[in-house]
Amino acid sequence: MLTVHHLRQSQSERIVWLCEELELDYELKLYDRRQDNRLAPDEYKALHPMGIAPVITDGDLVLGESGAIIDYIAATYGPGSLVPAPDHPDFAQHLFWLHWSNGTFMATMMMQLMLTMSGAPEGMAHTFTADRARRGWEMVEQRLGEAPFFGGAQLTTADIMMGYPLTTARAMRGIKLRDDQPNLKVYLQRIGERPAYRRAMEKAEPGMEPVLS
Template sequence: MLTVHHLGISQSERIVWLCEELGLDYELKVYDRRADNRLAPDEYKALHPMGIAPVITDGDLVLGESGAICDYINAKHGGGRLAPSPDHPDFADHLFWFHWSNGTFMATLMMQLVLTMSGNAESAASGFVGDRNRRGWEMIEHRLGEAEFFGGSQLTTADIMMVYCLTTSRAFRDVSIDAWPNVKAYLQRIGARPAYQRAMAWAEPGMSPKLD
């Protein structure tokens, strides 16, 4: 049985959404963050050596890492429906945004958050990270002005990866998207998807999706 282990307000919401988009039969186990430090509880950390979300189990398999999980579920349980084939015109764009999400953009957001929390928001490093962050948002805005989805003409796992960066991750920082009209329009389209609505209702029942 495929089981999604979801840590509240974390990247594992992506996997819940993926399963809903694919219409899969899966089990959802939700874990609350610790009250003292807002990190994962010990029982979640025990699931995988990294001790971070997301994690799935599928029979004897234990798998972490958002991108790996998306590829695994889409290929093994979803018939590959949410990834274009190599001969599809959207293939390269899908690959770029799928890997850029955590490989570059989410890493930049995390660096920015750590600098702020450590009191180094005005340091030279912060200027470097801030510039990377600005260029990232500009790339996203441009992409969503030329294509309906990050992966191109249809929703793909690139969108599953990117949407968390634009929505729930902002719960950890004061970030407005008012300057990015294409982003706002895109998030309204995502928010209207029944699968996304179901996923967020299951994963974050006490939190309204950050779609604006």
């Protein structure tokens, strides 16, 4: 059976959301973060050589990495669902946002976090990451003014990937929505109205209100 190993308040919430959108029969195992350093507990780290979320198991398969897991589940359990066909007009934009989410957007957020945690003095690194972050948030707002979803006219796995940095990760970084982000605000409310998203967050983060504003 497909099992989603979800480290609470982590990227693995994406995988729970995907499974709920596809209405899959899956097992969900929750893992709490350590109290001393807020990292994954030892039993979670033992699941995969990288020791980070997300991780799924499916029979003998152990698979990590958000994009790989999402592609695997979509192809194995939901062929034709949430992924535009190559000849679909939304295909290219779907691919871009699917890969940009972790390849650039989340990577920039992590660079900013590491600079803050390291106590690095203001300088070129801070300027570089701040500029990348600014342009990233501007791209998000522009895209959501062009289409109702990152993948185009309909929700795709690109939205599953983009959801985490725009909600839980944003809250963990203390990033507030601004008045000049009306498209993002409407988008998050649209996502919050999806029954599958509500089910996923209730299961993945019991007791925590989704960060949609």
